[in-house]
Amino acid sequence: MRQFTHILKKELKDFFATPIAYIVITIFLIVTGWFFFSTFFLYNQASLRNFFNLLPLIFAFVIPAITMRLFAEELSKGSYELLMTMPVTFGDIIIGKFLAGLVMTAAMLLPTLAYPISISFLGQLDWGPVIGGYLGAILLGGAFSAIGLFASSITHNQIVAFIVGAAICFTLTLIDKMLFFFPEAILNMVEYLGADFHFSNISKGIIDSRDLIYFISVIFIGLYGTYLVLLQKE
DSSP: OHHHHHHHHHHHHHHHTSHHHHHHHHHHHHHHHHHHHHHHHHHTOSOOHHHHHHHHHHHHHHHHHHHTHHHHHHHHHTHHHHHHTSSOOHHHHHHHHHHHHHHHHHHHHGGGGHHHHHHHHHSOOOHHHHHHHHHHHHHHHHHHHHHHHHHHHTOSOHHHHHHHHHHHHHHHHHGGGOGGGSOGGGHHHHHHHOHHHHHHHHHTTOOOHHHHHHHHHHHHHHHHHHHHHHHHHO
């Protein structure tokens, strides 16, 4: 457990010691803030529905930008070999880096709590979907962080890691919107693969075990895929 937390602290320190953290968080807040407030005054409703509707698409690009350096940077600099000489297991490294990505995502979401608080002063806000939306955002952030971690482990180049991670996350975000491309026999299966489909359910305040299983499964697949890649590099 001590090594696991050491890696987590190291990654957070490295991330917030660079301008990248603040640039990514600033861009995220500017984009979400602009879309949220522009539509809020347009529809004049005390709701965060538009914010949560937009979140999966933004996460599909922002989270791979956060996670792209987690392995790719160490592989390119050669510090990964040094890391492996330390008394740590693959599990310590993967879980520590994954949680670092998740904590970074949570830190990025934290300032957006100002949105529901502001709305609550302007109208009667239903806090059920808000709580569900943020729970879904954490689960979605975990799933995309695991995917981004996997993408970062397969290459020495951070830009390539970002492109691969963003491509997978973007596909999972939009696949349930493209059902007309698929045969009717597999529509239910394709829809189930859509991250936005499951996130939308949770953001409505509906906690369904199928949605929780989906996100847990994506996280497991991403982390296990990372583990297999690291085994090949040993």
